[in-house]
Amino acid sequence: GQNIDQPTEMTATEGAIVQINCTYQTSGFNGLFWYQQHAGEAPTFLSYNVLDGLEEKGRFSSFLSRSKGYSYLLLKELQMKDSASYLCASMDSNYQLIWGAGTKLIIKP
Amino acid sequence: IAGITQAPTSQILAAGRRMTLRCTQDMRHNAMYWYRQDLGLGLRLIHYSNTAGTTGKGEVPDGYSVSRANTDDFPLTLASAVPSQTSVYFCASSESDTTDTQYFGPGTRLTVL
Numbered sequence: 189g190q191n192i193d194q195p196t197e198m199t200a201t202e203g204a205i206v207q208i209n210c211t212y213q214t215s216g217f218n219g220l221f222w223y224q225q226h227a228g229e230a231p232t233f234l235s236y237n238v239l240d241g242l243e244e245k246g247r248f249s250s251f252l253s254r255s256k257g258y259s260y261l262l263l264k265e266l267q268m269k270d271s272a273s274y275l276c277a278s279m280d281s282n283y284q285l286i287w288g289a290g291t292k293l294i295i296k297p
Numbered sequence: 298i299a300g301i302t303q304a305p306t307s308q309i310l311a312a313g314r315r316m317t318l319r320c321t322q323d324m325r326h327n328a329m330y331w332y333r334q335d336l337g338l339g340l341r342l343i344h345y346s347n348t349a350g351t352t353g354k355g356e357v358p359d360g361y362s363v364s365r366a367n368t369d370d371f372p373l374t375l376a377s378a379v380p381s382q383t384s385v386y387f388c389a390s391s392e393s394d395t396t397d398t399q400y401f402g403p404g405t406r407l408t409v410l
Binding site: 230277283284 | 340355395399400402403404
């Protein structure tokens, strides 16, 4: 079956660094997406990885290991506005996204 | 501003009633999608359309139908609503049906009583 696992909730301090992990198992693989979703709003795109390694985009970085079925999202210099849910999604062989339930990130001052 | 719009924003519906959720995009994207989002679960694909005139079933299509008469519009219809269809519904679009980023509309919160 297809499965995406990520922690339900994490807490971090303003200014700190946090790493949100995601493991995936899908029928085929065409890349790993991360989205951010603030409460009551739509998901918005953060990153896409299809090759192994780290992709950096400002304060946010995303890592992929295809052999381990593993990805993480790294958020640096946390700000209060980063409080949101972070959704991991793997694209399967039919180019359909299989979504994790999301990780709710709580930032404390 | 280019993007995706959905209507209505929210709706309370009696069980057994018919309801159409509207979705319009102005980005000239070929592919469009309908998802539902429920607490504790990931987004689940209901139906999709790779291009105007074609549609396909996703993971949870039962009780829902879609049409794609043109590029911009992708309505989702609940023929006879049931309480288990209470959810937040998101429409999304992408330039193509492959690895392109999906962009989401603001969502419709539907409650079926």
